[in-house]
C-alpha cells in the first residue's frame with residue numbers, strides 16, 4: 001500500500017517521542033497492518049485519518065493505543081541459550097560470591113515485554129532451592145507497555161508461546177492448563193515484580209540492582225537516546241553490578257557508562273563504579 005509520508009512521520013514520531021523507539025524502515029511498511037485492528041475498533045478508515053486524530057497532541061488515549069500497537073514485544077522463554085548459559089555459569093556464581101554476606105540478590109529485566117525472560121530466570125533460581133536457602137531474591141521486570149505488563153502479571157500464555165523455548169519439565173512444574181492456554185502458577189507469578197516504567201525516565205528505579213538484563217530493547221533507539229538509556233541502566237546498578245544485553249548488542253562505541261567485563265565476554269560493568277552510590 002502507498003504510504004502517505006506525512007502520516008508515517010506523525011505516527012513514527014509519536015512512537016519515538018513516547019518511547020525513544022525509532023520505527024525501522026522495514027517496519028514502516030507494516031504500519032497499516034499493525035494499526036488496522038485499532039483503526040477498525042475506532043471506525044477509522046485510513047492512516048491519514050488516524051494521524052489527523054492525534055495531531056497536535058489531541059486524543060491522548062488513542063495516541064497511547066497507537067504506541068502500544070507499534071511497540072515490538074517479541075520475546076520467548078529462555079531466549080538465546082548462550083545468554084542463559086552465561087548467566088548461570090558466570091554472572092550468577094560471581095554475584096552469589098559477592099553477596100554471600102548480605103544474601104540478597106536483585107535482578108532487573110528492563111524491557112521485559114510479556115514476562116517470559118523474567119519468568120525464565122525465576123524458574124531457574126527456584127529450582128536451585130538449596131543453594132538459595134536463606135537468600136532474599138528480588139526480580140524486578142519493567143516495560144513501557146502497560147499491555148505487555150498486564151499480560152506478564154496474568155502469566156497466561158498460548159500453546160504457541162509455551163512451545164517457544166519453555167522446556168516441558170518447566171511447563172509441567174510451573175504452569176497449569178487453562179482452556180487453550182497455560183497459566184503460570186501463583187507461586188511463580190509471585191516471584192516477579194512487574195511494573196510499567198519507561199527506561200528513559202530517571203525515576204524508573206528505587207534502589208540499586210546487582211544484575212540488569214536489557215536485551216533487544218536498545219536496538220531501535222537513536223544513538224543519542226541509546227546513550228541516555230545506558231546512563232539510566234548505569235544509574236540503577238550497584239558498583240559491582242553487571243549488565244547483559246541481547247545477542248549482537250554491545251556497549252562498544254555506544255556509551256561511556258559501561259565497559260566490557262574483563263573477566264567475562266558478553267557481560268558489561270560500570271566504567272566508573274566509584275560514581276555509583278550504594279543503596
Ligand SMILES: C[S@@+](CC[C@H](N)C(=O)[O-])C[C@H]1O[C@@H](n2cnc3c(N)ncnc32)[C@H](O)[C@@H]1O
Nearest residue numbers: 019073074075111113143144145198199215216
Ligand atoms: C523486543 S522486546 C524484548 C523483550 C525481552 N527483553 C527479550 O529480549 O526477549 C522489547 C521490549 O522493550 C520495550 N520497550 C521499548 N522501549 C522502551 C522504553 N523506553 N522503556 C521501557 N521498555 C521499552 C517494548 O515495549 C518491548 O516489550
